[in-house]
Amino acid sequence: xxxIVKNTIIQYNLIEKDDNIIIGVSGGHDSMTLLYVLMDxxxxxxxxxxxxxxxxxxxxxxxxxxEKYVKKVCSDFNIPFYSKKVNMDEYxxxxxxxxxxxxxxxxxxxxxxxxxxxxxGKIAVAHNKNDQAETLIxxxxxxxxxxxxxxxxxKNGDIIRPLLDVGREEIEKYCEENNIEPRIDRxxxxxxxxxxxxxxELIPYIVENFNLGxxxxxxxxxxxxxxxxxxxISYTKKCYExxxxxxxxLSIHINNExxxxxxxxxxxxxxxxxxxxxxxxxxxxxxxxxxxxxKLANSKTTGKLINISNxxxxxxxxxxxxxxxxxxxxxxxxNYKVGINTVTLIEELDAKIEAKILPVSLIDLNFSNRFIxxxxxxxxxxxxxxxxxxNGDRFTPMGMNxxxxxxxxxxxxxxxxxxxxxxxxxxxxxxxxxxxGYRISEKYKxxxxxxNVLVLKYINT
Amino acid sequence: xxxIVKNTIIQYNLIEKDDNIIIGVSGGHDSMTLLYVLMDxxxxxxxxxxxxxxxxxxxxxxxxxxEKYVKKVCSDFNIPFYSKKVNMDEYxxxxxxxxxxxxxxxxxxxxxxxxxxxxxGKIAVAHNKNDQAETLIxxxxxxxxxxxxxxxxxKNGDIIRPLLDVGREEIEKYCEENNIEPRIDRxxxxxxxxxxxxxxELIPYIVENFNLGxxxxxxxxxxxxxxxxxxxISYTKKCYExxxxxxxxLSIHINNExxxxxxxxxxxxxxxxxxxxxxxxxxxxxxxxxxxxxKLANSKTTGKLINISNxxxxxxxxxxxxxxxxxxxxxxxxNYKVGINTVTLIEELDAKIEAKILPVSLIDLNFSNRFIxxxxxxxxxxxxxxxxxxNGDRFTPMGMNxxxxxxxxxxxxxxxxxxxxxxxxxxxxxxxxxxxGYRISEKYKxxxxxxNVLVLKYINT
Numbered sequence: 070x071x072x073i074v075k076n077t078i079i080q081y082n083l084i085e086k087d088d089n090i091i092i093g094v095s096g097g098h099d100s101m102t103l104l105y106v107l108m109d110x111x112x113x114x115x116x117x118x119x120x121x122x123x124x125x126x127x128x129x130x131x132x133x134x135x136e137k138y139v140k141k142v143c144s145d146f147n148i149p150f151y152s153k154k155v156n157m158d159e160y161x162x163x164x165x166x167x168x169x170x171x172x173x174x175x176x177x178x179x180x181x182x183x184x185x186x187x188x189x190g191k192i193a194v195a196h197n198k199n200d201q202a203e204t205l206i207x208x209x210x211x212x213x214x215x216x217x218x219x220x221x222x223x224k225n226g227d228i229i230r231p232l233l234d235v236g237r238e239e240i241e242k243y244c245e246e247n248n249i250e251p252r253i254d255r256x257x258x259x260x261x262x263x264x265x266x267x268x269x270e271l272i273p274y275i276v277e278n279f280n281l282g283x284x285x286x287x288x289x290x291x292x293x294x295x296x297x298x299x300x301x302i303s304y305t306k307k308c309y310e311x312x313x314x315x316x317x318x319l320s321i322h323i324n325n326e327x328x329x330x331x332x333x334x335x336x337x338x339x340x341x342x343x344x345x346x347x348x349x350x351x352x353x354x355x356x357x358x359x360x361x362x363x364k365l366a367n368s369k370t371t372g373k374l375i376n377i378s379n380x381x382x383x384x385x386x387x388x389x390x391x392x393x394x395x396x397x398x399x400x401x402x403x404n405y406k407v408g409i410n411t412v413t414l415i416e417e418l419d420a421k422i423e424a425k426i427l428p429v430s431l432i433d434l435n436f437s438n439r440f441i442x443x444x445x446x447x448x449x450x451x452x453x454x455x456x457x458x459x460n461g462d463r464f465t466p467m468g469m470n471x472x473x474x475x476x477x478x479x480x481x482x483x484x485x486x487x488x489x490x491x492x493x494x495x496x497x498x499x500x501x502x503x504x505x506g507y508r509i510s511e512k513y514k515x516x517x518x519x520x521n522v523l524v525l526k527y528i529n530t
Numbered sequence: 531x532x533x534i535v536k537n538t539i540i541q542y543n544l545i546e547k548d549d550n551i552i553i554g555v556s557g558g559h560d561s562m563t564l565l566y567v568l569m570d571x572x573x574x575x576x577x578x579x580x581x582x583x584x585x586x587x588x589x590x591x592x593x594x595x596x597e598k599y600v601k602k603v604c605s606d607f608n609i610p611f612y613s614k615k616v617n618m619d620e621y622x623x624x625x626x627x628x629x630x631x632x633x634x635x636x637x638x639x640x641x642x643x644x645x646x647x648x649x650x651g652k653i654a655v656a657h658n659k660n661d662q663a664e665t666l667i668x669x670x671x672x673x674x675x676x677x678x679x680x681x682x683x684x685k686n687g688d689i690i691r692p693l694l695d696v697g698r699e700e701i702e703k704y705c706e707e708n709n710i711e712p713r714i715d716r717x718x719x720x721x722x723x724x725x726x727x728x729x730x731e732l733i734p735y736i737v738e739n740f741n742l743g744x745x746x747x748x749x750x751x752x753x754x755x756x757x758x759x760x761x762x763i764s765y766t767k768k769c770y771e772x773x774x775x776x777x778x779x780l781s782i783h784i785n786n787e788x789x790x791x792x793x794x795x796x797x798x799x800x801x802x803x804x805x806x807x808x809x810x811x812x813x814x815x816x817x818x819x820x821x822x823x824x825k826l827a828n829s830k831t832t833g834k835l836i837n838i839s840n841x842x843x844x845x846x847x848x849x850x851x852x853x854x855x856x857x858x859x860x861x862x863x864x865n866y867k868v869g870i871n872t873v874t875l876i877e878e879l880d881a882k883i884e885a886k887i888l889p890v891s892l893i894d895l896n897f898s899n900r901f902i903x904x905x906x907x908x909x910x911x912x913x914x915x916x917x918x919x920x921n922g923d924r925f926t927p928m929g930m931n932x933x934x935x936x937x938x939x940x941x942x943x944x945x946x947x948x949x950x951x952x953x954x955x956x957x958x959x960x961x962x963x964x965x966x967g968y969r970i971s972e973k974y975k976x977x978x979x980x981x982n983v984l985v986l987k988y989i990n991t
Contacts, residue, residue: 207740279672333761
């Protein structure tokens with residue numbers, strides 16, 4: 070047991086030296102085992118254990134006995150013990166949640182409250198291999214893709230699951246061998262529905278009729294899925310970066326031509342990723358929305374809107390597919406001096422700009438993109454600003470001789486009106502050097518005489 | 531029904547104009563429905579139907595009655611009817627197969643036998659949406675990844691499944707409405723195991739307790755999985771092409787450095803793909819083999835062997851990871867004149883070489899790779915040969931002034947002895963122009979004076 074858990078912790082980098090580990094301990098088999106195993110490992114890895122217990126107040130005296138029991142164990146081992154008594158039923162009613170949802174919300178917010186007192190640490194919960202198998206079965210039956218069949222994560226933000234490679238039988242054996250007497254009797258289930266039905270009926274049926282080792286099988290499945298899913302997620306992000314032209318809190322502009330060239334599977338994922346960014350989550354986003362958007366992207370029409378829930382709309386404008394919050398965009402105005410050899414924050418855009426000066430010999434001029442540009446620093450001073458457009462702005466676009474009204478440039482580039490205020494302009498002594506994301510000025514471009522290069526990098530955060 | 535099936539046929543491009551469609555018809559609900567629906571669609575899409583019936587000889591008189599029944603229907607509608615009587619039990623015994631495997635083998639080989647009489651066509655089988663759901667459940671329970679949960683394919687080589695979007699209930703309703711009286715009573719099952727157990731026990735249990743729409747849910751799951759899986763398969767092939775240095779029937783040489791840079795998920799897939807190519811299939815390839823090979827790739831050791839079943843070994847040599855058949859490599863010898871503006875086959879290597887002459891203005895000189903090279907045609911004639919090495923071969927590698935023994939070049943490039951006979955050499959008038967996959971000669975490289983370019987493209991088939 071100790072060996073398996075230690076392996077899990079190392080393989081998935083769950084616990085680091087000096088971590089404060091908040092263990093949620095109900096008093097049942099799983100959490101008691103987690104407590105004992107982590108106590109056993111805490112000296113070799115060198116982390117500190119804290120125990121958090123939530124008294125849900127639904128089993129009356131029993132619940133109070135559970136709390137006393139966990140408290141006693143902690144005091145025996147000299148472990149900090151925190152507890153909280155909440156009426157789960159009332160909480161569920163108040164926030165219109167199921168009991169299970171309410172319980173989860175109460176527990177995790179209490180755990181996080183404790184975690185926040187420390188500089189560095191994680192919340193450890195006691196889900197085991199059987200729980201994972203149950204999760205996979207439930208998701209499979211409800212319907213899910215590869216990202217659902219990853220199952221629960223070993224590590225998800227500040228939550229870790231060190232027992233995910235340990236089966237329920239091993240946990241029970243461990244409790245017996247170590248004279249741990251968990252408070253909660255597993256067989257005492259009042260209702261049989263959902264997860265319990267999977268645990269007590271469906272899995273035993275599968276074990277008897279199809280696959281003795283179903284728990285291990287599904288544990289392997291979860292790992293295989295996780296592997297492919299991880300790749301798909303990271304590849305999707307890469308493609309997203311490649312095809313997004315402009316992005317802020319309220320909207321994402323996607324190059325439609327590039328979007329349509331993506332593989333079907335990645336196209337769907339990029340779209341979901343964009344919708345999730347603007348919407349905050351994927352709630353209310355349905356298969357039908359995705360299909361409609363793909364249809365819009367393929368169509369020749371422009372100006373058509375697709376309404377997604379929560380005030381999100383998707384529309385096509387010129388060659389862009391635009392995902393945006395249907396909120397009124399406030400007119401924003403900003404003007405910051407760009408610090409040299411440092412990073413300047415542009416709060417209004419949730420973005421920053423980095424400026425560096427380097428000798429031309431150190432620059433790979435082939436490596437530039439829409440957000441990284443090079444300028445001839447010998448023609449510039451430190452008097453550089455980032456701001457939004459002003460009336461009367463003029464500009465000498467790269468490749469042109471004379472200057473041009475910025476407004477005309479925006480029209481020629483087919484930039485929608487509502488975005489023209491947001492696009493960052495880099496100016497030097499009142500002269501426009503760069504329209505970020507679009508074009509640099511002819512005047513400051515790198516030539517064969519350039520000795521020192523100003524590298525500007527615009528970063529959406 | 532007709533509408534759904536037509537949509538499936540169009541969406542997945544199952545049937546083309548003038549196809550000969552061999553329908554396997556047992557006389558049961560599914561295949562009778564398939565027959566009737568395809569008859570209904572045959573005039574609008576314009577294809578020809580043939581019916582194939584296998585009398586498995588296991589149900590005695592009943593089986594003969596089935597055959598008579600299907601034959602009668604075909605004669606009524608003037609459809610070519612082919613039948614074959616085989617004793618499935620004997621066949622199973624003889625080839626050590628389960629009855630199901632034997633049945634499948636007999637049926638498909640008979641269908642293909644008929645298909646081969648025609649220029650153009652496909653075999654249509656009657657798997658429906660419920661069959662698909664059963665397949666997904668069985669695979670999920672046995673353990674599988676995303677590629678398993680794609681389920682059965684709409685189109686797989688010459689086999690098509692036009693009923694895959696139609697549920698069993700709809701099929702039964704269709705039979706009733708169209709006065710089709712299938713011969714086989716679904717409820718008459720002698721044994722309950724495997725697929726039948728899933729169909730008759732597990733799915734009804736899930737429907738009753740968890741998800742009324744489980745069949746549709748799993749049909750959607752299969753499509754989602756197929757989508758991601760298709761992308762992963764095509765991306766894997768692309769990566770494979772990028773990192774393979776040399777490939778023939780007996781071995782694949784992989785650039786180990788590039789291999790290690792791939793995402794974990796893709797690395798595993800590239801490895802399986804390579805093993806499948808050399809082994810013919812993935813039988814006997816286990817998770818453990820993959821892990822061992824990754825370990826070998828990561829290690830500093832050279833010369834170590836990993837034995838995979840079926841005489842396949844994987845080893846590391848210099849900077850390559852080599853997957854190869856542990857067979858004795860025959861000394862091969864070949865010499866072909868390279869045809870200009872055509873493709874020349876090199877049978878011994880299962881490869882071909884394409885030669886084209888183009889004016890330099892039409893060439894993108896940046897686009898070359900290890901197997902596509904450009905030469906100054908003004909310094910050459912049509913007297914070009916592809917052959918394996920000969921004693922005494924000398925060569926002037928690109929970037930060098932003097933010439934060098936080919937043998938020394940092989941040693942410097944760390945090419946294992948056993949491969950030196952296979953590497954194709956391109957010569958002109960006895961002088962080496964290109965060591966395919968490695969280096970071109972200094973003598974025929976493109977210069978600023980080049981007017982006409984010989985493009986050579988070597989293709990492993």
